[in-house]
Amino acid sequence: xxxxxxxxxxxxxxxxxxxxxxxxxxxxxxxxxxxxxxxxxxxxxxxxxxxxxxxxxxxxxxxxxxxxxxxxxxxxxxxxxxxxxxxxxxxxxxxxxxxxxxxxxxxxxxxxxxxxxxxxxxxxxxxxxxxxxxxxxxxxxxxxxxxxxxxxxxxxxxxxxxxxxxxxxxxxxxxxxxxxxxxxxxxxxxxxxxxxxxxxxxxxxxxxxxxxxxx
Numbered sequence: 001x002x003x004x005x006x007x008x009x010x011x012x013x014x015x016x017x018x019x020x021x022x023x024x025x026x027x028x029x030x031x032x033x034x035x036x037x038x039x040x041x042x043x044x045x046x047x048x049x050x051x052x053x054x055x056x057x058x059x060x061x062x063x064x065x066x067x068x069x070x071x072x073x074x075x076x077x078x079x080x081x082x083x084x085x086x087x088x089x090x091x092x093x094x095x096x097x098x099x100x101x102x103x104x105x106x107x108x109x110x111x112x113x114x115x116x117x118x119x120x121x122x123x124x125x126x127x128x129x130x131x132x133x134x135x136x137x138x139x140x141x142x143x144x145x146x147x148x149x150x151x152x153x154x155x156x157x158x159x160x161x162x163x164x165x166x167x168x169x170x171x172x173x174x175x176x177x178x179x180x181x182x183x184x185x186x187x188x189x190x191x192x193x194x195x196x197x198x199x200x201x202x203x204x205x206x207x208x209x210x211x212x213x214x215x
Contacts, residue, residue, distance in 0.1 A: 006040065006041065009040040009041050009108070010107075010108065011037065011039045011040050011108075012039065012040065012042075012043060012104070012109070012110055012111070013030065013033055013034055013039040013041070013111045013113055014045055014096070014097070014100065014110060014112050014113065014135065015030050015042055015043070015044045015045065015113040016045045016047065016084075016112065016113070016114050017044075017047065017114060017115070018047050018050050018058060018064065018169065019044070019047075019067065019068050020058055020064055020169050021059075021064065021067050021169060021172055021173075021186060021190055021194060021199070021200075022044075022068045022071045022072075022169075022186070022190060023168075023169060023172055023185055023186045023190075024167060024184070024185060024187065025162065025164040025166070025167035025168070026044075026071070027071060027072070027075070028162055028164035029140040029160075029162045029164070029165060030077075030078060030113065031075070032140075032160065032162055033111070033113050033138055033140065033160065034077055036160070037111055037136075037138075039077070041078070041079060042077055042079075042113070043078075043080070043081050043100075044068050044079070044081070045080075045081045045083060045084050045096055046061065046064045046065050046068050046085060047061075047084050047085075048084045048085045048086070048087055048088075048090075049061075049089065049090045049091055050090070059199060059200075061085045062085070063199060065080065065082060065085055067193050067194075068080045070190055070193060071186070071187045073189075081100075083096060083099050084096055087099070092125070092126045093112065093114075093125055093131050094125070094126055094127040094130050094131050094134075097110065097112065097131060097135055098130075098134070109136075110135035111136045111138055112135040112136070112137050112138065113138045114137075114138075114140070115139065115140060115141060116139035116141035116145065116147055117141065119137060119150065119157070119159075120148065120150045121150070122150050122152065123150060123151060132152060132153075136156065136157070136158065137152070137156060137158070138157070138158045138159075138160060139157065139158070139159045139160070140160050140162045140165060141159070141160075141165055142161070142162065142163075142165035143162075143163055143165075143166075145161070147161070167185055171185075172185060172200070173200040176194060176199070176200035176201065177200055182194070
């Protein structure tokens with residue numbers, strides 16, 4: 001399903017992540033980045049098959065997509081794309097950006113937003129040089145985290161502390177597995193969705209060390 005941008009959009013934020021599940025920290029991060037960089041819209045792009053997490057259990061992409069739609073519905077600046085879900089095989093950022101460039105046109109200015117922990121490994125990403133050419137990279141993280149440029153030109157990357165990012169998807173899954181409350185950590189609609197579909201009930205048995213960051 002192709003998503004059509006508002007034709008007035010010139011500066012587009014792309015928030016990539018597993019969103020397993022999406023939480024309020026993601027929404028605050030998107031809002032803060034949109035404000036700082038004067039973005040017209042932020043497009044949330046749930047990964048299809050995360051290449052860095054193949055050894056861990058990841059919730060079905062359709063569940064993660066629908067939770068992201070629910071979480072972002074109240075903010076007119078936010079939209080959700082299925083581009084990575086509908087592409088077969090592992091998800092790579094370079095493919096995400098190429099597909100969005102083809103879909104929306106080369107004149108759009110792109111800002112790729114992800115967790116600083118993930119961004120610190122960018123030199124291991126497929127075709128990371130092409131990623132840097134196509135979008136400005138923004139690494140967001142919790143306060144007190146040691147932010148370091150992974151070796152890119154300073155004009156290619158911005159690192160931002162986001163207070164709400166003390167929350168993590170790993171913590172949300174663990175809380176659900178232990179029957180602890182997640183209200184005010186995730187949007188109410190996401191909490192109801194998790195309960196209805198009985199997600200993450202055994203999440204504490206399958207910890208994912210790669211997801212210690214926000215995404």
